[in-house]
Amino acid sequence: MKNTVRQLRELRGLSQRRLGELLGVSRQTINSIETGRYDPSLPLAIAIARYFGSTVEEIFHVD
Amino acid sequence: MSTESATRHRIALALGLAAAITVLVSGGLLLREYGPGNMGNGFLVGGLIAIAVAGLSWWRSTTRPHTATTFERAATLTGDERDDAILTRALAHLGLWALPLTGVAAAAIAVGAPVHMVLALLMFCQLAVVTVAFVVINRRN
Numbered sequence: 001m002k003n004t005v006r007q008l009r010e011l012r013g014l015s016q017r018r019l020g021e022l023l024g025v026s027r028q029t030i031n032s033i034e035t036g037r038y039d040p041s042l043p044l045a046i047a048i049a050r051y052f053g054s055t056v057e058e059i060f061h062v063d
Numbered sequence: 064m065s066t067e068s069a070t071r072h073r074i075a076l077a078l079g080l081a082a083a084i085t086v087l088v089s090g091g092l093l094l095r096e097y098g099p100g101n102m103g104n105g106f107l108v109g110g111l112i113a114i115a116v117a118g119l120s121w122w123r124s125t126t127r128p129h130t131a132t133t134f135e136r137a138a139t140l141t142g143d144e145r146d147d148a149i150l151t152r153a154l155a156h157l158g159l160w161a162l163p164l165t166g167v168a169a170a171a172i173a174v175g176a177p178v179h180m181v182l183a184l185l186m187f188c189q190l191a192v193v194t195v196a197f198v199v200i201n202r203r204n
Contacts, residue, residue, distance in 0.1 A: 037203065
């Protein structure tokens with residue numbers, strides 16, 4: 001699943017490690033989500049969307 | 064991790080460590096007395112190494128979570144949802160392979176292969192399966 005997490009993170013000047021700390025997950029998890037290798041659970045997707053002040057649908061795309 | 068869950072986690076780890084040491088010492092002494100060759104000593108050394116690695120992994124994943132590896136976090140149950148998913152999938156692969164591997168081992172024993180060697184090979188094969196599965200799944204996720 002494609003997403004805009006990397007762009008949103010870089011817009012805020014955050015490192016993967018810092019975003020991971022803020023969301024309670026590891027840097028590797030953030031990296032895997034950004035590269036589309038790992039699809040987060042619904043609670044984590046919602047937490048990401050809330051952090052960026054957006055919605056899950058706006059950040060995560062099926063294609 | 065909240066203070067309450069951290070305390071629960073610490074208690075569970077302490078109980079697990081106590082159980083592991085009990086099994087290690089009693090099993091080691093039994094094998095030294097009744098087991099063939101140096102099996103008792105091998106069991107004790109292998110067990111001590113496993114406990115030391117588990118302790119080191121736990122220490123790294125709790126004091127330095129950002130430098131800990133996925134395996135360290137998953138093995139000490141301090142990981143996030145991705146670590147848990149990788150560990151679960153690797154263990155599922157082990158479960159899938161366990162039946163055919165045990166079948167092959169049983170057939171080998173039935174045709175006269177040395178039991179000790181077959182059992183040791185079975186254990187190493189299972190360790191190899193779970194290790195390879197963990198590494199591959201970790202790289203792909």
